[in-house]
Amino acid sequence: MSEILVLGAGMVGVSTALALQARGHAVTLADRRAPGLETSYGNAGVIQVEAAEPYPMPRDPMTLARMALGRSNDIAYSPAGLLHQSGALWRYFRASGPRRHKVVSQIYSQLTARATADHQPLITASGSENLIARDGLALLFRKAIDFDAAARAAEHLRAAYGVASRAVDGKAWQREEPALRLTPAGAVHYTGSWSASDPGGLTAAYADLFERQGGRILLADAKTLLRTGSGWQIDGPDGPITTKAAVLCLGPWTGSYLRRFGLRVPMVLKRGYHAHYDAPLRPRRPFLDADNGVVLSPMTRGLRMASGAALVPMDAAADPRQLRRAEAAVGTLIELGPRLEEPQWVGTRPCLPSMLPMVGAIPAQSGLWVNFGHGHQGFTLGPTTATLLADAFEGAPSELQKALSPAVQMI
Template identity: 70%
Template sequence: MAEILVIGAGMVGVSTALALQERGHAVTLADRRAPGQETSHGNAGVIQAEAAEPYPMPRAPLDLLRHALGQRNDVTWSLSGIASMAPALWRYWRASAPDRHARVGAVYARLTSRATDDHAPLIAASGSENLVARQGIALVFRNAAKFDQECRNAAHLAGAYGVRSRVYSGSEWRREEPALQSDPAGAIHFPDSWSVSDPGALTLAYAALFEQRGGRIVIADAETLKRTASGWSIEGPEGVISGAAAVLCLGPWTGVALRRFGLRIPMVLKRGYHAHYDAPLTFRRPFLDTDNGVVLASMRAGLRMTTGAALVPPDTPANPAQLARGERGVSDLVTLGPRITGSEWFGTRPCLPGMLPMVGAVPGQSGLWVNFGHGHQGFTLGPTTAALLAEAMDGAGDALHAALAPAAQV
């Protein structure tokens, strides 16, 4: 049994601490804030079993032109953001070529296919069943041509990975979701995904479970992480905390932390926003409004709208234009109600250009490990990559571990 420091207390870090604890290790979980206060709080709250393939960069010239001209709301950008991420975006472009994306999807699907199974025991043990609904997720379309295209993609996901889905006409879907105020062109329902009415609360519940099982949670800054003669240490509130190994689970800040130890990781940092609305009606399940690039989900705090990606530098001031545009765009389908004062939030998704999370030992740094780079799926894949990392730290290894290892991706 080793003492291990896990740095970062989002869904990925909390899950990592639990997985290592379950294998008999003594674990200290450290973060500058309480668990679940960053992106694990602000996401759409979906455990996406249907997301068998990661999101590629658009490559069709017309799609790129529409994004460049600001005609799409799912991805926005600034010149400074594009410039600062240019090397990572170039690698992302290359990795999104159809043949490369297919190879990545074959690995990625092995993760998402087990996501709900890996969450299930933690949901039960943490007493969080009241937060979880098993009604799936839907894609809703106004554009008939896009609907037909995505129906073909749903058939591809079913054939390649066994992802179940059902196609609905607009009127059929409105009967499924009577809170809609008009008929869309159609909808695709993926029934095997789960949704969470308060994703931050679920992360906190997992953290409480970790403490109940004997784990320690401390407030500490990752900048104080240091190598020692016997391993690694971090400055806690009551002094130095030492461990034989350390795991960085800092999401978008992991790349910054790794620079201190000689490793540069190109990243595509996708900012996302959310707000809550006092909607008069609730929905049975979350859905992506494909025309407006926003996910709508009924949560404990109200109807949450979560945006797509804004490619901007991390220190850029908040600009919730995607929320405002989404509000206007969904008004024909949904009665949002007033935006709840103070509910606006933004955070950053940690995306690696190769589209796979990085899970394993940091090259050239004995005892230093990472679990990050989940892009849009950190909430979904936290327990899954945590289990894989814990296996690797205990000496296991197979083709999946090798594909996710930092040595294979840097």
């Protein structure tokens, strides 16, 4: 047994703390805020087993031109955001070529395939069944040509990775989803995905479980982390805390934080927004309105609309234009109802240009580990990469973890 500090209490950090605790270690989980209040709070809440292939950067000139001209609501950017991330975006572009994307997808699909199975024991032990729905995720299309293409893509996912789905014509889908105001061309329903009605609440429930099982949670700033002779030290509320090992799970903040240790890991930071609505009729399950690049998820707080990605600096002021544009257009599909009053939530998908999370020990930095870079699927993959990291910590790394390790990814 050794003492381990896990820094960052989002879905990834909380899951990592639990996995290391399950191996018998004394674990301290530290964050500058309470667990589950950042990216793991504001996402669309889907546990996405259908996301077997990570999002490549579009490479065809037409799509890039549409994005550059601001005609696509999936992605927005600011010149400062592009400049700031230019190195990472170039790497992302290169990794998105068909051959490399196929290799990456073979790795990634092994993670998503086990995501629900890895969440289940934590859902049960934390008493969170009431937050989970097992109704899948739907992708909705207004144009037949888009629906046909999506149905073909779903067939590919089934053939390549065994992802279950059904393609349903628009009329039949409207019967299943009476909340819809118009008949879409069709829906692809990925039946194996789950969803949480309160993603931050689920993260917090996992953190409560960790604490009930003897784990320690405290407020601390990662900026105070120091290497000591044989381990690591951080300033806790009651003085310094020393441990043998530290695991950084700081989500989108991890890349800039690693610079303190002389490590350069460029990240693609894809900002997103959400808003809640008091919809008179809620959909039965989360769905992507493909034309508008937003996911609508029935949640405890209301119907949550989560936006596409904006490439802007982390500290840029909120500019929820994507959300507002979608709000106007989504209204033809479903009655949103009044928007609930709340401060504008902003979060950042922590993406690595490789499209893979980085999981494992940092070479030449004894006792320093990372688990971050889960991009669009960190809520899905937290428990899975946590298990991979804990196995490696025990000296039994899997082939999957080796493929995600800093030793491989930092080359």
